[in-house]
Amino acid sequence: MNNPRGIEKLYLIGLMGSGKSTVGNILAAAMGWTFLDIDHEIETFAGCDISSIFEEQGEDGFRDYESQILLQTADMDHAVISCGGGIVTRTENVEFLKDHFTIWLNVAPAEAAARLEHATDRPLLNECRDTLTKLNDLLHQREASYAESARVHVTSSGRTPEEVASKILKEIELSHD
Ligand code: S3P
Numbered sequence: 001m002n003n004p005r006g007i008e009k010l011y012l013i014g015l016m017g018s019g020k021s022t023v024g025n026i027l028a029a030a031m032g033w034t035f036l037d038i039d040h041e042i043e044t045f046a047g048c049d050i051s052s053i054f055e056e057q058g059e060d061g062f063r064d065y066e067s068q069i070l071l072q073t074a075d076m077d078h079a080v081i082s083c084g085g086g087i088v089t090r091t092e093n094v095e096f097l098k099d100h101f102t103i104w105l106n107v108a109p110a111e112a113a114a115r116l117e118h119a120t121d122r123p124l125l126n127e128c129r130d131t132l133t134k135l136n137d138l139l140h141q142r143e144a145s146y147a148e149s150a151r152v153h154v155t156s157s158g159r160t161p162e163e164v165a166s167k168i169l170k171e172i173e174l175s176h177d
Pocket residue numbers: 014015016017020039050083084085086087121122123124
């Protein structure tokens with residue numbers, strides 16, 4: 001599959017632990033497209049890791065980088081782009097994502113918490129006491145914006161990344177964009 005239904009690129013959004021990077025890599029390989037991770041691009045651009053950006057410039061500083069890199073993807077073609085879980089916290093990003101083919105990987109917070117049990121590179125989780133409560137809160141705060149930003153919603157709970165990728169490919173085929 002090269003350019004299904006004239007779609008130039010796909011954006012993946014959803015909570016931390018929803019499988020965006022793993023699924024994105026599988027999709028990109030299946031389609032022969034490039035995979036791009038916005039968090040990774042931010043680290044390259046800033047010259048330090050995400051935890052250091054949060055520590056030195058605060059969450060707002062991180063969100064500035066995030067919005068800037070998202071905008072820079074506008075010219076990309078044949079790419080699967082994985083966005084950080086908080087990308088929808090800025091209205092301008094929601095507006096951008098609504099104009100593109102965006103897919104929400106919806107995961108149950110309990111499953112995301114289990115997947116992130118040993119992760120140390122998520123500042124929002126490092127600074128909280130209880131990962132599950134924090135993920136529940138984040139989903140509650142962001143759910144409406146995820147839904148508004150994405151034209152395709154896929155449940156990633158209880159599915160392998162390969163199953164999620166194949167579900168997305170089917171949804172794209174069905175899409176009448
Ligand atoms: C964040 C999610 C992370 C990363 C940062 C903030 C969030 O990305 O952007 O730690 O606010 O949910 P992933 O969703 O790829 O883990």
